[in-house]
Amino acid sequence: MSTMRRKHPPLIKVLDDGITKLNEAQKSLLVSSQSFNNASGKLLALDSQLTNDFSEKSSYFQSQVDKIRKEAYAGAAADVVAGPFGLIISYSIAAGVVEGKLIPELKNKLKSVQSFFTTLSNTVKQANKDIDAAKLKLTTEIAAIGEIKTETETTRFYVDYDDLMLSLLKAAAKKMINTCNEYQKRHGKKTLFEVPEV
Numbered sequence: 001m002s003t004m005r006r007k008h009p010p011l012i013k014v015l016d017d018g019i020t021k022l023n024e025a026q027k028s029l030l031v032s033s034q035s036f037n038n039a040s041g042k043l044l045a046l047d048s049q050l051t052n053d054f055s056e057k058s059s060y061f062q063s064q065v066d067k068i069r070k071e072a073y074a075g076a077a078a079d080v081v082a083g084p085f086g087l088i089i090s091y092s093i094a095a096g097v098v099e100g101k102l103i104p105e106l107k108n109k110l111k112s113v114q115s116f117f118t119t120l121s122n123t124v125k126q127a128n129k130d131i132d133a134a135k136l137k138l139t140t141e142i143a144a145i146g147e148i149k150t151e152t153e154t155t156r157f158y159v160d161y162d163d164l165m166l167s168l169l170k171a172a173a174k175k176m177i178n179t180c181n182e183y184q185k186r187h188g189k190k191t192l193f194e195v196p197e198v
Contacts (some may be wrong), residue, residue: 019149022142026135039124050114061110068102098186144183145147 052058153174184190 016149019142019145022145024137026138029135029138033128033135036124036128036131046117046123050117064106065103068106086197146181148183151179
């Protein structure tokens, strides 16, 4: 065995650091995914509640309509100074404003809020899908770098032996270089190493 064995060759240290960073990134993506899942669940519950509340038959919607009518008709009734004929005119105007303008405006506002939450919910669902895809890709990358690291450590093991192991060293080096080159090609980069003759 060689007495000049290095504790951590630079390539192995780089690979170890890469695996550590990829693991940290994967944990961060998992936390993000869980946060998005929680937000998505809350938005779905809110969307369901809004759908129920904004139905014209819901108690919430009816209470809002009753409030608008009460305020408008109370204002018209306060105008008793004009007499019964004036009261009829005031009620007619109030009814036209309430039924023709205020209630349709309320419906439009409620639909607008519901539409906003539906859009937001769809955005959160898409973000969840994107995060899941990124986690899957990251897992593949961690496995590929782990394989390169293992082959590098195997190569280092053979380096520690004398010339008797030279042929094993060459085969391991060739395999490691091929794996590195395949990794580079998969990422659209040109290969960095040439495979030596064994």
